[in-house]
Amino acid sequence: MDRYRDLFFDLDHTLWDFDTNSRSALQELFNDYLNPLSTDFDRFHQTYVEVNDNYWQQYRAGRVTKKVLRIGRFRDALIRFGFDDEALSWTLADQYVKRSPYQTALFPYAIETLEYLREKGYQMHIITNGFEEVQHIKLEQSGLLPFFSKVITSEMVGQRKPHERIFRRAMQEATTTPDVSIMIGDNLEADIKGAQHFGMDQVFFNPYQKAQDIRPTYVIEELRELREIL
CATH class of the missing domain: 3.40.50.1000 (HAD superfamily/HAD-like)
Structure with a gap:
C-alpha cells in the first residue's frame, strides 16, 4: 500500500x-561437551527449550539480567539431568553465544x-x-x-x-x-x-x-x- x-x-x-538455528548450535555443543549425559540430544534439547523460554519470559519482564539468563538456562537444564557443573554451564553459555549467530537458516x-x-x-x-x-x-x-x-x-x-x-x-x-x-x-x-x-x-x-x-x-x-x- x-x-x-x-x-x-x-x-x-x-x-x-531462531528455532532451527538454535537447535543446530545446541547439537554442536551436545556433541562436543555433553556426551557424558545419560540422555539423547532430543531430550536435552526439549529440556533446554523449556528452561530457556522461562528465562526469556523473566528477562522480558525485567526480572532477570542478560547474564543470569545466559548461564541459568544451561545450568538449570543440566541440573534436570543430575549434572550440576557450574564451570561447564559457563562454557556452554559462552560457546552458544559464539556459535548460534553464525547459523544462517x-x-x-x-x-x-x-x-x-x-x-x-x-x-x-x-x-x-x-x-x-x-x-x-x-x-x-x-x-x-x-x-x-x-x-x-x-x-x-x-x-x-x-x-x-x-x-x-x-x-x-x-x-x-x-x-x-x-x-x-x-x-x-x-x-x-x-x-x-x-x-x-x-x-x-x-x-x-x-x-x-x-x-x-x-x-x-x-x-x-x-x-x-x-
Whole structure:
C-alpha cells in the first residue's frame, strides 16, 4: 500500500529462523561437551527449550539480567539431568553465544520477499529485543544486512519491546513517523501490542497458527504474503 514508507521487522522468529538455528548450535555443543549425559540430544534439547523460554519470559519482564539468563538456562537444564557443573554451564553459555549467530537458516521466502520490497522502494529497518553483539552477526552472516537501513536493538535503547521508548527511538533513527510505518513480527505482546500502543499498523507473522487475543492490522502465515499487503 502506498500509505507506508518504512517497514520495521522483528528479527528472531520472523526472518531469522531462531528455532532451527538454535537447535543446530545446541547439537554442536551436545556433541562436543555433553556426551557424558545419560540422555539423547532430543531430550536435552526439549529440556533446554523449556528452561530457556522461562528465562526469556523473566528477562522480558525485567526480572532477570542478560547474564543470569545466559548461564541459568544451561545450568538449570543440566541440573534436570543430575549434572550440576557450574564451570561447564559457563562454557556452554559462552560457546552458544559464539556459535548460534553464525547459523544462517531463514524462514521461507525471506530473501525473495525482501528483494521485492526493496524494489518497491520501501525503507526497511530492524527492531529487536535480541542482544546487541549477536544480532548484527546474524544479519551479516545470513545475508540480511544489506536490506536494512537501521538496526535498533533493545540494548542500545535501554528498553525492550513492547515499551514505547524503543519504537520512539526507531522513528528517530529512521526519520519517520508511525502513520507511514508498519511493524512486522511474530510476538503478539512485544511486536503487535507494542506497535498498536504506539500508533503503528502491524503485520502478525503467524506461521504456526498461534491463537490470538488481539486483532492485528494484518495476519500472515508466510512471508511472501507481504506482497499482497505491500
